[in-house]
Amino acid sequence: MMVSTSTIVKSSSCSNDIESGFVLKAENLYKFYKDGKISLEVLKGISLEIRKGEILCVIGPSGAGKSTLLHLLGGLDEPSKGKVIFEGRDLYRIPERQRAQIRNKKIGFVFQFYHLLSEFSALENVMLPALINRMGLKQAREKAVELLTAVGLEARISHKPGQLSGGEQQRVAIARTLINDPDLIFCDEPTGNLDSQRGEQIAGLLYELNQHKRKTLIIVSHEKSIAKMADRIINIRDGKII
Numbered sequence: 001m002m003v004s005t006s007t008i009v010k011s012s013s014c015s016n017d018i019e020s021g022f023v024l025k026a027e028n029l030y031k032f033y034k035d036g037k038i039s040l041e042v043l044k045g046i047s048l049e050i051r052k053g054e055i056l057c058v059i060g061p062s063g064a065g066k067s068t069l070l071h072l073l074g075g076l077d078e079p080s081k082g083k084v085i086f087e088g089r090d091l092y093r094i095p096e097r098q099r100a101q102i103r104n105k106k107i108g109f110v111f112q113f114y115h116l117l118s119e120f121s122a123l124e125n126v127m128l129p130a131l132i133n134r135m136g137l138k139q140a141r142e143k144a145v146e147l148l149t150a151v152g153l154e155a156r157i158s159h160k161p162g163q164l165s166g167g168e169q170q171r172v173a174i175a176r177t178l179i180n181d182p183d184l185i186f187c188d189e190p191t192g193n194l195d196s197q198r199g200e201q202i203a204g205l206l207y208e209l210n211q212h213k214r215k216t217l218i219i220v221s222h223e224k225s226i227a228k229m230a231d232r233i234i235n236i237r238d239g240k241i242i
Contacts, residue, residue: 057230108177167198
């Protein structure tokens with residue numbers, strides 16, 4: 001695998017981005033938060049391009065801005081300055097409702113904390129995004145069962161999160177992410193709460209998604225198993241790519 005430590009954005013039109021295989025671009029991203037007269041600058045002019053079907057690993061020390069960058073790239077939080085271009089459209093120049101539809105249908109998120117609903121079974125947790133996307137109940141159930149089987153949890157579909165191990169909960173979260181078949185998946189420390197064995201299992205599952213389903217993965221992680229499978233690694237420090 002070829003690994004580089006930085007990415008340079010070249011000026012081109014949105015249509016050229018799609019033709020050249022770039023699924024996502026960040027152009028001169030800044031993010032700062034204000035608390036009274038104090039302004040905290042978290043991201044300081046980050047630009048990068050992500051090709052369809054690649055695995056990009058984002059590394060850097062705690063507080064460097066890695067999670068903030070993922071939230072901006074995934075349409076969860078607005079940049080203070082700059083653009084995020086997804087499939088030829090500036091995410092932050094379209095209405096929030098339309099952006100939410102893009103997140104639901106085309107972008108998936110896997111977090112360090114699984115964010116499963118404790119009162120729902122594994123099956124119901126996985127079905128939920130599909131139902132929000134107006135998929136029929138029968139189809140959503142069938143697809144959820146198929147995904148849970150694919151991640152090795154066919155015997156645990158009726159279990160609630162409190163009855164599952166950390167690794168099992170993370171696999172449920174990944175199945176939930178896949179229910180609407182997103183093109184782009186963001187992972188924020190997906191193995192951070194797991195022991196080394198379970199972490200390697202999750203890393204292997206993510207790698208299979210890339211290799212067999214051609215999913216584009218952007219992963220924040222300090223794990224060597226994640227870095228080894230990446231096509232590129234970028235290092236963020238003090239809000240900048242170094």
